Amino acid sequence: MRFLLSWLREHLSECRLEAAELAARLTAVGFNVELREPADGEGKPGDEVWEVDVTTNRPDAMNHRGLAREAAAVGAGELRPLDLSVTEEGTAAGELARVRVEDGEGCPRYCARVVRGVRVGPSPAWLAARLSACGVRPINNVVDATNYVLLDLGQPLHAFDLDLLEGREVRVRAARPGETLRTLDGVERVLEAGDVVIADARRPVALAGIMGGAETEITASTRDVLLESATFHPLRVRRTAHRLGLKTEASHRFERGADRAMARTAVDACAALISRIAGGEVAPGMLDSAPQPPAPAVIAFSLQRLNAFAGCQVPPEFVIPLLTRLELAPRRDGDLVSCTVPTFRTDLELPEDLYEEVLRHWGYERVPAVLPAADRGPGRRLGSWPLVERARRALAAVGVAEAITYSFTDPGLEAATASSPLAGRGDPVPLLNPLSARSSVLRRSLLAGLVEAAAGNLRRGAGAVLLGEVGRAFFGTPGGVREEERAAVVLAGEVGSWDGRRNADFLDLKGLVEGFLSGLGLPPARWRPGSCALLESGQGAEVMLGGRVIAVAGRLAEAIGERLDIAQPLWVAEVDLAAVAGEGTATFRPLPRFPAVVADLTVRHRVDLTYDQLVGALMAAAPEWLEGVAPVVQYRGEGVAAGEVKTTLRLTYRHGERSLSQEEVNAAHFAAMERLAAELGVRFD
Amino acid sequence: MTAPQLQAVRAEFDAELAAAGRDPARVEEVRIRFAGRRSGVLRELEERLKGLPREEKPAYGKALNELKQYISERLEQARRGVGPAREEIFLDVTLPGRAPRLGSVHPVTLVRREIEEIFLRMGYSVADGPEVEDDWHNFEALNIPPFHPARDTQDTFYLPGGLLLRTHTSPVQIRAMETMELPLRLIIPGRVYRRDSDLRHSPMFHQVEGLVVGEGITFAHLRATLEAFVHVLFDPALKVRLRPSFFPFTEPSAEVDITCILCRGQGCAMCSGSGWIEILGAGMVDPRVLRACRIDPQRYSGFAFGCGLDRVALLKYGLPDLRLLFSGDERFLRQFGSEGAL
Structure with a gap:
């Protein structure tokens, strides 16, 4: 509210304070003088207009008389009595x-x-x-x-x-x-x-x-x-x-x-x-209509409790005169002080309200700074904080730039990004009073904001995009709104370094997601083809752990990309963090004591025989001391029949109890090849 | 047989090895011809040593040993693919490295963690709660009844079923006081929402609040806690000023100003010439709020404080505009690294 300094002074019998000092003291007791400027026009020379922030609990000070009362309380002078004379004439x-x-x-x-x-x-x-x-x-x-x-x-x-x-x-x-x-x-x-x-x-x-x-x-x-x-x-x-x-x-x-x-x-x-x-x-x-005033309220408080509350000693010699200047009519009886609340102080009800009156005038800066005693054990992260913080660190570890996008979005984009087995677990929650139609529904998938952000980066000419977010998705249920912790990433453009770049593809995305899940301490998950409207047909996967879909990943459906004016592939994934919350405590496995024997194996097979099927059959066919299988290269084209592919695998044989001889490895290796050929109809180079 | 003859053998070896290039098979041929155990040139030369006069033997033997060493070193180098081709593979150490893609953490996350660390060290736990709230937890229990003027400053997004998006993280304080055992020492960061959008306001932003409730908690405790917080987060040289103010949920209430970090109190555009910037709101928990959570204000007292995480990020990193934080612009996001300041 705006105040005129000369008007304010009119309510004081004498003004003992310079303008700057008065402004500083009023600010110190809670009436923040935000702006002082010279009053122009008819005002007295040196007059000022003040913009004062009067808090909503103090309507009594939203006028010159009321603020003058506070000015009097901070030592600016005595509040002048009001002239209440009216000359009356004529008919009643x-x-x-x-x-x-x-x-x-x-x-x-x-x-x-x-x-x-x-x-x-x-x-x-x-x-x-x-x-x-x-x-x-x-x-x-x-x-x-x-x-x-x-x-x-x-x-x-x-x-x-x-x-x-x-x-x-x-x-x-x-x-x-x-x-x-x-x-x-x-x-x-x-x-x-x-x-x-x-x-x-x-x-x-x-x-x-x-x-x-x-x-x-x-x-x-x-x-x-x-x-x-x-x-x-x-x-x-x-x-x-x-x-x-x-x-x-x-x-x-x-x-x-x-x-x-x-x-x-x-x-x-x-x-x-x-x-x-x-x-x-x-x-x-x-x-x-109501000439009889109701009985005024009385608030009593203990001086001792005031000091205990403040954490310092405020002497009664300060308290009583102050409350008098504030027109609270204090009456002291030993430790007890009773105040009669004037009708203009609608904000005063409890002893604590009076503590505030005393403390703000005593000066907050005069209260000593004393840290509370350490009466509790060490603190820890509660609720979902440990999970989401691990997720943020795991995302950063695989190279993702953490973004924070709005929780509300466009209904069309929301519906499109929510069309996956992960996000389709409840109804969209509309805002009843959105700022705009484009931000009028809560997200059920973090991808709503992320794909928009990715599109923005691509439009600005970014050659590579790798963004992620950890946050909540919201689902309308009959009982209210369910909030689920999620992590999501979007990958687009090139991957690699300056002398070896190529366009990102599904395996880049899969590697990111696997790296992220392993960063969370999870065991390897199973990937299976998954189709939903979120993902381009034949370009998506569901990620399974413990019989549950914990994530979806794949190429964003072209139709959604078009909505964002983006033609190039956007690779997206979203992980349900709640589903993996209990999983993944890393435990020590003893390091191998015996050397490994490594052998490569090149298999020609039909393209629709998946890597999982091939390796699964191989693991089943080999002795239990086949420690692991990893892909070396995959080739199709010249020299390989149409509909076929050549996969080179590297097999690591290692026995936990003894060294293996080359002869027994050879025997096992060839036996496994024979079984594989018989079961899967594959051939070897 | 003299030393010059050995020089000729050496030149012949050099020529053949150079011709072999990096082809391992041809390098092997050169090795067999010169250093082969049965019929290599060096073997022949050794045989000849035996037939020399006694006085010539020492000089010849020394030269031959040197040649043998030279040939063996060069062959070894050739097998490792270095040596004669050295000048072809000049290493330009100024070329940019093949950088692994490093992740980055959002500046709001960085300042949030920094603040959490400060309070974890002081025995606070980090709590969370729903972003979709009801009127009781977001307003009424915080001494903001329906139609209270304080609701004006917290323009609210409403959802069906009488629900709303929390306008501050304070409802988590209520939930903690309703359900957790006293004494409490909590820090509560999170997303909050207000129906407001311009250069200085985003409809979604972040707050962090602190809450301490116990027996004998005083205003002096609040003051010290705020000072410790500001001094660790920004700079121990900064002054902290508590200015009386009003919040419905605290009594007394204070706005907390710190010395302007840009002009150090001289007065500049950022602090509107005042030398101070407002950074926190704080106060003693209002007894009405304690009672709403079934806590006896006669026995317990507490303090609470809160600040905008986004604003702290703006101040710490000198960002021009709040909206940059939510732009998803990777050029911006990757400026802050994954660890932040220690």
Whole structure:
């Protein structure tokens, strides 16, 4: 909120502090003076406009008087008493207008005064300048007077043209559903049952605590004014303001809690000001729906507990005078201090609220810094943190650049990337109020964001892309939303080094995924062909561990690439981290004690005999001391019949208990070849 | 037989070995011709040594030994593929190496781990919780009832079934206080969501919060913890300023400023001339929040603090724009390595 320094000082009997010092002290007690600039126009020389951040719990300081009270508390001077004199003349207000509050919850207090015979016109320059300095546009002297009192004392007021109020009466009541009201901004508002309205005998004339109606506003021809100064229910003002999208100076304050007592003070101040600047006479008497104030709240606290809470000693000689300056009327009885909460401090309820009052004025920097005693054992990562952190490290270890993409995405892309056995385990979860249609549904696959990011990199001319992410996928279930931890990668463009580059293919992707899974400490998984709409037909695989699909991998379906304007292959994989959470504790295996015998074997076979089938048969045919088989090269083309392929395998024979002789290896090797030829119909080179 | 004759044999050997190039079979032929055990040239020369006069024997023998050594070394070099072709394979050590593709970790992950490490060392555990929340955990239990003005600053994405995307990591505090045994010492990093998007706001960002609840926890503890945190994360020379503020879930509340890391307090564009930058929000856990979690505020007290991880990453790495973090631009992502600063 904007404050004028000279206006602030007017509320202090003497201002003992320079502007800079006052700003620093106010900031130190929680009123952050964010900006100070010279006031231009009619202001006094050296005057300043301040932008002060008043927190939402302190509506009482959202006006010059309230901030001056804090200024007094930080030593700027004494708060000057308000001049509450009003000169009354003519017919009593009670005979000129009537006020009836029918909705006591919505309106705990309604005060009104009548000013007769005003001459509506421009405000005097000093007043217009003050409003402008605080960012309020001057309108006419009567309306300006209400705004001036708002900025001065914090009480929102409204001026009605009394002659336009049907029956010269005001009823504060709940709106009837479907009722309409044209507000001052010219918009026709349709009202609902929870709204509080000010009505005359016939129709609503104002939206309580938010905005007046156009039909009863002050105009050049207004003669008699009914001034409203009321207290409205914060929640009901807020609901209505929210529903209608109407935020005003008045609603801002009422939502945060208005001062019941100020309703009466402010209407006097405003009536006196109007009669001063717009002529007219203030009718004797105040219309007040609730003249009896409720008993004020009392909060008691123990000085000892205050010190225990703070972790330092704040002497009573500081506490008591401070609370007095804040108008909390402290009464000390030994260790116990009771405070009477003034009506303007709607934020004070508990002893802790008073601890805050004391500590912010004592100075946070005067509280010593003492680390809490180490009363707990060492900390550890809980929940899914150990799993996702291992996954992040495993991704980095295989060369992936970690990305973080949005959890929400485009529904079309979401559906496309979710069409895999991994992601199709629940419904998409829509956002009810998305920022745009392109980010209106939660992802069921991390690939939604990753393929988009990969496409962005390729469009920027990247020759190689290798991105990954660890994060959550979201699934709508009858009971709510299930969150699953996932890891995903996308690979595109070239792999290799500067003197040996080639385009990435499926085996590059598979190697990445295998490396990642092994980085997680998992045993080798089984890969089998898998087709789903996510992946290009015949170019995808499902990765199986313990009978479950833990990952999908393959070439992204061309149709999805087209959606992203990408023609080149994108190789993608996604891993269900929850499915592998319990797996993979590395255990020591003794190192081999006896030498290995290595023999190569070149097999000619049909292309549809898979590597897994070939090696499986070989392992079954050989003795158990065939330790392992690895591919050396695969060849098809010249010299190999169509539909056939030549695979060279390297077999490692090693016995755990003794050295093998070349003769027994040879015998086993040839026996295995014979069985293989018989079982699979393969031939050897 | 004289030394010059041996020189001729050496020249002949050099020529033949050069002609053999790197072909192992031809190198072997050269070896057999010169160094063969039965009929090699060297063998012949040794035979001749026997027939020489006694006075010539020492000089000839020495020269022959030298030749034998030379031939054997050159043959060995030829077998290993080095030697005569040395000048052809000049090694340019300035060529770029064949680099393995190194992974990189997102800057937000790097600062998150750095912060976790600081607090793990101080006995905090790292907790997590759902990103999809209900109103109770995200708002009500945190002393933010429906229509509370504080909801204004936390524009919320709503989901069907009364659910929402958490607007801060604070609901994890509530879940921890509801379910875990006291005393608590937790650090809670994670993704959060607010319906806001411009240069300084992203609809998705990251927070880390800390929570300590126990008997006798004081404001002095909070202050010391924040100072330790800032000093380890940034620089022990930085000043930490606590400014009274308001959050519904803490009482008293503070905004935490540190000396501007760019201008060191002189005032610059980054700190809007104030010399300070706001880095954290903190406070003592509001007794209403403790009660909502069935914790007796008469017996227990606590403190909490929170900050934006993305903002810390921006400050630490001097990034110009929050949105870069979520761009997926690999040129950006690969700038930070996989380990970060120690």
